[in-house]
Amino acid sequence: MLCKRNYKGYLYLEDGSIIEGCGFGSKTFNYGEVVFTTSMNGYPELLTDPSYKGQILIIAHPLVGNYGVPKINVLKNGIIENFESERIQVNGLIVSEETEGNKWNSELSLHEWLLENGIPGISNVDTRSLIKKIRMNGVIGGIISSGVEIEKIKSFKYDEIDFTDFTSPKNVIVHEGLYNKSIVIVDCGVKHGIIKGVYDALKYDIIRVPCKSNANDIIKFDPKGVIFSNGPGNPNLLKEVIDTYNSILEYRIPILGICLGHQIGTMALGGKISKMKFGHRAVNKPVIDVISGKSYITTHNHGYAILSKKDLPKNVKLWFFDPNDSTIEGWINEEMGILSLQFHPEARPGPLDTTWIFDKFRKIIEGV
Known part of the structure; x- marks a missing residue:
């Protein structure tokens, strides 16, 4: 050769x-x-x-x-x-x-x-x-x-191996916004496309805290919402982060979970996350919104998922699923103000079909 x-x-x-x-x-x-x-x-x-x-x-x-x-x-x-x-x-x-x-x-x-x-x-x-x-x-x-x-x-x-130890920041990082309000991202390896999507929708200060932060580390910033980010590795190893998610629930602050953050939220509320055979990694993956009946093309990067409806937490509503293999791609708890997505709404690279989800999160935060 x-x-x-x-x-x-x-x-x-x-x-x-x-x-x-x-x-x-x-x-x-x-x-x-x-x-x-x-x-x-x-x-x-x-x-x-x-x-x-x-x-x-x-x-x-x-x-x-x-x-x-x-x-x-x-x-x-x-x-x-x-x-x-x-x-x-x-x-x-x-x-x-x-x-x-x-x-x-x-x-x-x-x-x-x-x-x-x-x-x-x-x-x-x-x-x-x-x-x-x-x-x-x-x-x-x-x-x-x-x-x-x-x-x-x-x-x-x-x-x-807990790979979030390699991708989470060691200290707090602040991205300044236009308003005197803040959103906290529990950063287990957040994509800057997510940060940009949140900033474009809200224009708040975005405060990134280390993945293993506890509830007090988050609440001291008086956030209007909390985002649990994407990140690498096996979510079942992240017991500490799951405990933090459960603690944040007590404050009744709106939560957005994306990819790994979705998996953490699922387990915090009693659902089950399992390893997939070869995962979803692409920018052309379809999901079906069961609430609106619409379909969207989305960006995916995950090797773990909710494999079926029986693995969903009991107190949530099914929101999205993948029509190719029926894995669960999102759930919602309207009473608690939680949006949880397995796919990536920010699309870098990929389609812009679901960037509206950031605006939906803004409306929950602002009570619109």
Whole structure:
């Protein structure tokens, strides 16, 4: 195999199989859970999404890198416009063909970006065959190696590691708004697209507190609403965050849960979250709103979910479900002012079908 960067790359899977390709990015290796996305665009947003921490991402689209990587664009209040966090979050990247970027605002190539962030990549891989393997057998642990051959593989237990320790801020972060009011985000790895969606709808100060904050750490900011964010890993490990959610319920403050935050809320209210076979990771996933009867195309990135109606908390109303596999995509408790979504309403990258949910949360907060 001829490789344009003159070094090979390998994917060592825990079932014993080895996939050879061409290395790019950093000449190193990394452990991770091997997952895939069917997104056809938005690799800068995908790779910087904290929910991918601990995972080796396969991008199904055959050409990745076409428009390079732009310079990070930070607004005056600290919200990032074109990435989802300050750095690459995936543990590794697998593509069919890595291309050289060519666009007016491109600052780095995909290869240069991975190299700068110390992330290994593999190209010249039959990604269709690899994705079929995962769809048949489920996600699998492995090692991605770029330019380095590995002799011994240790087991990688993704489900036993609390990855929010790597994606949650260590201290409080404030994004200033236009009004003397605040929203608190319990930040387990929040995407900046969510922060921007909340800011556009409310214009309040947005206060991000560490994922393991307790209720007192949140209430001292006198928030008008609390958001439990997205984030990586197994939600069943987050007992401390589940306890915080239950404590916040006592204050009767409106709550919005997104992705991991939805899973935390589900367990706090007595529901069940289970691991999926290969998860939902795409920007074209349909959901059905059972209240309005409408369907929407949405952005997803999760490997855990409410698998059926019987796993819902008993005191909530079903709101959204996925017509492809009937997993639950959202519930609502109108009396307590809680909105809970498995999918992402902010859509970076992806469609704008459900950005109205941020405005719905605003109306609950303001009693409209």
